[in-house]
Amino acid sequence: MTIRNDAINAFEAHVSSGKVAFFKRFGMDFVMGARQGPWLHDLDDSKTLFNLHSNGGVFNLGHRHPVLVNVLKESLDRLDIGNHHLISAERAALARDLAALAPGDLDYAIFASGGGEAVDLAIKVARAHTGRSVIISARGGYHGHTGLAMATGDAKYRQPFGPQPAGFTQVPFDDLPALEAVLDDTVAAVILETVPATLGMVQAGNAYFPMVRRLCDRAGALLILDEVQTGLGRTGRFWGFEHFDLLPDMVVIGKGLSGGLYPISATLLRRPLEAVFHADPFIHISTFGGAELGCPVARKVLELSARPEFLSHVRELAQRFRDGVETLQERYTPFLRGLRQLGLMMGLELQDDLCGPILSKCAYDNDLLMVYANNAPAVCQCLPPLIMTFEEIPWVMERLDRALAAAADFREALG
Ligand SMILES: Cc1ncc(COP(=O)(O)O)c(C=O)c1O
Secondary structure (H helix, E strand, C coil), X not given: CCHHHHHHHHHHHHCCHHHHHHHHHCCCCCCEEEEEEXXXXXXXXXXXXXXXXXXXXXXXXXXXXXXXHHHHHHHHCCCCCXXXXXXXXXXXXXXXXXXXXXXXXXXXXXEECCHHHHHHHHHHHHHHHHCCCEEEEECCCCCCCCHHHHHCCCHHHCHHHCCCCCCEEEECCCCHHHHHHHCCCCEEEXXXXXXXXXCCCCCCCCCHHHHHHHHHHHHCCEEEEECCXXXXXXXXXXXXXXXXXXXXXXXXXXXXXXXXCCCCEEEEECHHHHHHHCCCCCCCCCCCCCCCCHHHHHHHHHHHHCCHHHHHHHHHHHHHHHHHHHHHHHHHCCCEEEEEEECCEEEEEECCCCHHHHHHHHHHHCCEECEEECCEEEXXXXXXXXXXXXXXXXXXXXXXXXXXXXXXXXXXXXX
């Protein structure tokens, strides 16, 4: 038996039989082996994929960025997880760096391991600070599969799992009248992704976020922005919300903060909100949240991602993707209907809901890793690593061209 087959069999027997069945059915039973930069190799090197998904931003800086790998190695020489009860120089330094990069008085950072956990904490803070319970989120949005984060999401992700926490309301994204209708003095917070990825990379109108901010202020509710995917340079600005004129009360980041190497996430709070923990600073703890080994890696991620030349590289890549997709659109209308884009936060808008899954498969067959938007399958997400080079663009476009040709043919054959 090959190592590859052994891995698949063990995964099937001990991790997820359903996932193995799914990937085998669609001929996508790729097993991650070597990885570097934007590239992933199958365990037996039989296939190589260019990562156009980046795990939603985990691999913003590519796989195994050499500088980050070295920082982690150096951290291993002197640190471990640390102690989540004690004062930590590593967490303090990372929190200070985050505060320096964040606008306004977003001065405090509370660390967690994953995005969902950080969203849970944001909701707890909002409720404790306001003394209110209702949390409003966007229908089709996604903030994670942990307790309170899952409660913000669509029913299909919650239903099998029994009783759900009370006090959650959904409204359509980018719909101010719908928000206004439910935003009363029972609302603790509105939580939104700056660009809802799972909803198909929907781009809000320019007035939306500033108006949401105003409506929240009027109702005395807090505004939480989930920048787990849009933060850290993905949109061509360091924070996604910098594209709009507003200051959120809390910002959640995760994924890319890890450098793809050490799990870490954070909830940034405006200074007055930290008072929630004055009475009992131990009322919220997380054993692995802000584990010290990950802090130097995260600090290096911030340093690399905030450089003006890095952000202008992202914006130039985004322009080249737009140009490339426009050319492809001429060729593949009506299959390819357009590009939803904020920097490199991109979604290919396709003919109908069958097309996202079809294009994901055809992209895979052409060595591109792309994932359709689960709550809007007519959109295929496109999140290349931000470190990809201009020289790689023609190759990616040529493969996307082939994938679109195959996918459009397949869709047509379905009638
Ligand atoms: C916007 C957003 N928020 C939160 C999460 C949850 O993050 P995690 O899977 O690390 O819990 C995700 C994960 O995909 C996400 O895309």
